[in-house]
Amino acid sequence: MSKPDKTYRKRALGDHVLSPETMMMSYGFDPKLSEGSIKPPVFLTSTFAYASAEEGAAFFRVMGGRAQAGDPETAGLLYSRFNNPNMEVLEDRLTLFDKAEDAVVFSSGMSAISTAIMAHSKAGDVVLHSTPLYGGTETMIRNVLPNYAIAQVEFVAMAPEAEVKKAMEEALTQGRISVIMAESPTNPTNEIVDFALLVALADEIEQRQGHRPIIMIDNTFLGPIAQHPLEQGIDMVLYSLTKYVGGHSDLVAGAALGSDAVMAPVRKLRSAIGTNLDPHSCWMLLRSLETVKIRMEAAFNSARIVAEFLRDHPKVQKVRYLGFLEEGSRDHTLHTRQATMNGSTFAFDIKGGEDAAFRFQNALKVIKLAVSLGGTESLISHPGSTTHSGVDPLLRARLGFDPGMVRLSVGLENPQDIIADLNQALEHA
Numbered sequence: 499m500s501k502p503d504k505t506y507r508k509r510a511l512g513d514h515v516l517s518p519e520t521m522m523m524s525y526g527f528d529p530k531l532s533e534g535s536i537k538p539p540v541f542l543t544s545t546f547a548y549a550s551a552e553e554g555a556a557f558f559r560v561m562g563g564r565a566q567a568g569d570p571e572t573a574g575l576l577y578s579r580f581n582n583p584n585m586e587v588l589e590d591r592l593t594l595f596d597k598a599e600d601a602v603v604f605s606s607g608m609s610a611i612s613t614a615i616m617a618h619s620k621a622g623d624v625v626l627h628s629t630p631l632y633g634g635t636e637t638m639i640r641n642v643l644p645n646y647a648i649a650q651v652e653f654v655a656m657a658p659e660a661e662v663k664k665a666m667e668e669a670l671t672q673g674r675i676s677v678i679m680a681e682s683p684t685n686p687t688n689e690i691v692d693f694a695l696l697v698a699l700a701d702e703i704e705q706r707q708g709h710r711p712i713i714m715i716d717n718t719f720l721g722p723i724a725q726h727p728l729e730q731g732i733d734m735v736l737y738s739l740t741k742y743v744g745g746h747s748d749l750v751a752g753a754a755l756g757s758d759a760v761m762a763p764v765r766k767l768r769s770a771i772g773t774n775l776d777p778h779s780c781w782m783l784l785r786s787l788e789t790v791k792i793r794m795e796a797a798f799n800s801a802r803i804v805a806e807f808l809r810d811h812p813k814v815q816k817v818r819y820l821g822f823l824e825e826g827s828r829d830h831t832l833h834t835r836q837a838t839m840n841g842s843t844f845a846f847d848i849k850g851g852e853d854a855a856f857r858f859q860n861a862l863k864v865i866k867l868a869v870s871l872g873g874t875e876s877l878i879s880h881p882g883s884t885t886h887s888g889v890d891p892l893l894r895a896r897l898g899f900d901p902g903m904v905r906l907s908v909g910l911e912n913p914q915d916i917i918a919d920l921n922q923a924l925e926h927a
């Protein structure tokens with residue numbers, strides 16, 4: 499989508515470039531179009547009236563890629579499955595942190611991931627992917643895509659380069675590699691996937707099969723504040739906006755970001771199959787975006803304090819916090835190259851296995867027991883018996899899953915209160 503530089507899309511004051519967090523309060527919304535409203539109204543409408551039959555015809559030509567001389571540059575508002583003012587403002591603002599040309603929002607993280615992969619794949623293709631991925635993504639790639647004759651080949655997130663190359667060779671024998679899909683850091687063990695290696699793979703695959711695969715990174719854990727894969731040669735960034743970006747555990751939404759060329763087929767498929775986001779959730783996300791930077795930074799700062807407490811506790815064995823990666827190790831080198839902060843979701847092992855982990859969880863009084871992450875409230879879960887209970891036991895062993903491993907998402911409570919709660923509950927472990 500072309501983005502004309504109107505006054506409400508101001509990115510700089512003369513030579514002074516505005517920061518994304520500043521633009522979260524203004525970019526992409528013109529109050530003059532809404533009675534001077536400081537905030538965008540919620541446009542709860544399914545359809546939009548056009549001024550004349552001719553204008554309607556022109557909008558549909560532009561939307562359908564059949565523009566004629568004299569047609570407007572972009573299709574106006576038509577129908578809320580295609581576009582809606584709340585959706586457009588949200589998409590404009592989402593481009594800013596990741597410096598993307600285009601952002602497309604979806605009804606969930608899973609609809610973003612599914613629509614993005616489907617838009618770039620056809621029958622006979624292969625998806626090359628890291629594992630573990632988010633459970634829903636694994637299910638989609640392993641169990642759903644094969645029904646449409648799209649195969650998959652995996653490599654373990656922290657596998658050495660030779661092993662990843664072997665997976666690539668295997669994928670090349672199975673068909674055209676359409677997508678390289680990875681998640682980094684991984685959930686819940688915080689392993690790092692090497693972005694530069696993925697770019698090198700895409701280069702080689704392009705040489706050998708004559709088609710460049712689209713590299714997609716699920717950036718839910720550290721983005722859009724602390725990791726910007728598009729600046730590192732990655733083609734598309736995917737988000738569950740349900741997590742840190744939404745940030746209040748009160749909505750489900752997703753997004754895909756990239757260049758205009760990479761996003762065009764994704765936007766088109768979203769319009770066709772209707773995986774779009776509703777105007778009310780878009781409005782809620784605009785509110786969330788005004789505070790996303792300070793919320794994520796506050797949670798990330800608290801997480802270090804909490805992680806340090808856990809590391810020193812006699813009933814805790816291993817704290818998989820990104821800030822504790824060993825200097826000079828593979829993961830530390832990659833993490834410091836690819837990201838600027840250490841996040842606030844990490845796993846740690848309670849001594850005594852699953853029984854001890856369950857006793858500990860049941861004794862918590864402030865931290866709530868739930869899956870999901872990135873909200874204002876701290877949440878804890880036991881991946882082995884919940885989100886990751888379906889993961890192959892051999893893979894779980896390789897990833898270093900311990901029966902006593904729990905995952906904590908540190909929220910915005912006072913970190914000393916979180917520590918007090920953990921401390922009293924560990925007495926019961």
Ligand SMILES: *Cc1c(COP(=O)(O)O)cnc(C)c1O
Nearest residue numbers: 606607608632716718738740751
């Ligand atoms: C939650 C999550 C998803 C799925 O997002 P939904 O909004 O629940 O559909 C995808 N990837 C990661 C890393 C997630 O944490």
